[in-house]
Amino acid sequence: MPGYELWGADERREVQEVLETGILMRYGFDGPRAGRWKARELEAELCRRLDVGHAQVVSSGTAALTTALAALGVGAGDEVVMPTFTFVASFESVLSTGAVPVLADVDDTLTLSPAAARAALSPRTKVVMPVHMCGAMADLGALQALCDEKGLWLLEDACQAVGGSYRGRALGTIGRAGCFSFDFVKTITCGEGGAVVTNDEEVWRRCDHYSDHGHDHLGADRGADLHPILGYNFRISELHAAVGLAQVRRLEEFVATQRRHKAALRAALEKVAGITFRRLPDPEGDSATFLSFFLPDEARARAAAAALKAAGLPAMYWYDNNWHYIRRWDHLKSGASLTRWPDDLRRSLSQIAAKPFPASDLVMSRAISTPVSLAWNDAQLSDRAEKLTHAVRSVL
Numbered sequence: 001m002p003g004y005e006l007w008g009a010d011e012r013r014e015v016q017e018v019l020e021t022g023i024l025m026r027y028g029f030d031g032p033r034a035g036r037w038k039a040r041e042l043e044a045e046l047c048r049r050l051d052v053g054h055a056q057v058v059s060s061g062t063a064a065l066t067t068a069l070a071a072l073g074v075g076a077g078d079e080v081v082m083p084t085f086t087f088v089a090s091f092e093s094v095l096s097t098g099a100v101p102v103l104a105d106v107d108d109t110l111t112l113s114p115a116a117a118r119a120a121l122s123p124r125t126k127v128v129m130p131v132h133m134c135g136a137m138a139d140l141g142a143l144q145a146l147c148d149e150k151g152l153w154l155l156e157d158a159c160q161a162v163g164g165s166y167r168g169r170a171l172g173t174i175g176r177a178g179c180f181s182f183d184f185v186k187t188i189t190c191g192e193g194g195a196v197v198t199n200d201e202e203v204w205r206r207c208d209h210y211s212d213h214g215h216d217h218l219g220a221d222r223g224a225d226l227h228p229i230l231g232y233n234f235r236i237s238e239l240h241a242a243v244g245l246a247q248v249r250r251l252e253e254f255v256a257t258q259r260r261h262k263a264a265l266r267a268a269l270e271k272v273a274g275i276t277f278r279r280l281p282d283p284e285g286d287s288a289t290f291l292s293f294f295l296p297d298e299a300r301a302r303a304a305a306a307a308l309k310a311a312g313l314p315a316m317y318w319y320d321n322n323w324h325y326i327r328r329w330d331h332l333k334s335g336a337s338l339t340r341w342p343d344d345l346r347r348s349l350s351q352i353a354a355k356p357f358p359a360s361d362l363v364m365s366r367a368i369s370t371p372v373s374l375a376w377n378d379a380q381l382s383d384r385a386e387k388l389t390h391a392v393r394s395v396l
């Protein structure tokens, strides 16, 4: 997810504007900052481009998820249903609120299965958190209907999917809140950064306070702010926000390029008999950061991943990946925490360790994703498509 590939004059200009004033903090210092408010401008751009009421930019996607969960009132005794295929930050953020991550199977969308989410509900469930993995959407219609039926909140982990949409609405803006990551390897980058978006003003206000030590941000004098709640420091710096501001203005261009490149790769791979593709609940809304496909079985998927690597192409075989798939989340299963957790949380983690996920295994053991670059020229794109099909065909 390579926003960093197109770093250029716009990014440098925005950063330079911050360096000229030397005001690196997003709050206060109204006089010396000479009207430069990069974090605020980034929030306004996100609202405008995603057509959402409120955005709170923070220091990372992990901070965004933690802040959003807190803003939805998630805490000790609550459960959050999330998929077995995601990035570790999704469950880290749940654990940091004191709540229990409850894992549920993914299906051939590579995202949370609505049926598995339903089966994972308990009287303690407060939030269902689908993750729009590899740039594309979960089955949001079914998941939102489940939440409405059961009186739960839908929180979208859209950290990998900025610029995607579902039935014409931006991913991240459909649930009660949604979160993005702008770390170095996302479609748009701040270097490090993230955002919570929501149409609920009260949820946004809580995010605003929580991500800055509970400050109410009401007066012009930061030192005199009141603290209606306890919070933390998840602030973004103006330097990081400046980079993100230049990048977000190019979001449509980045996504259009990704879509064009992905379509060419897919068209080539479609000609290989025996390959199937990840199901997209709304193909038009794919942000197209990866091409994800299935081999007929695990043995051939492993062979294809090896063949791609041998041909010099990056290939994610998620089934073996220790950041993204439950099979290798040993630290979660053993509860390897530096601090002592409440007994009920520790008990819940031992249940995760004991639980098999055969439906997820069946999908993930056959899946491969290959990243889509923004930087390819036409010759490089054709070369990539040819090498990809040749490597995959060689194992079938």
Ligand SMILES: Cc1ncc(COP(=O)(O)O)c(C=O)c1O
Binding pocket: 060, 061, 062, 063, 086, 087, 089, 090, 131, 157, 159, 160, 180, 181, 182, 183, 193, 194
């Ligand atoms: C699905 C998902 N959630 C959350 C995060 C966390 O984002 P960050 O790296 O900005 O903390 C990531 C980052 O890779 C992610 O992929």
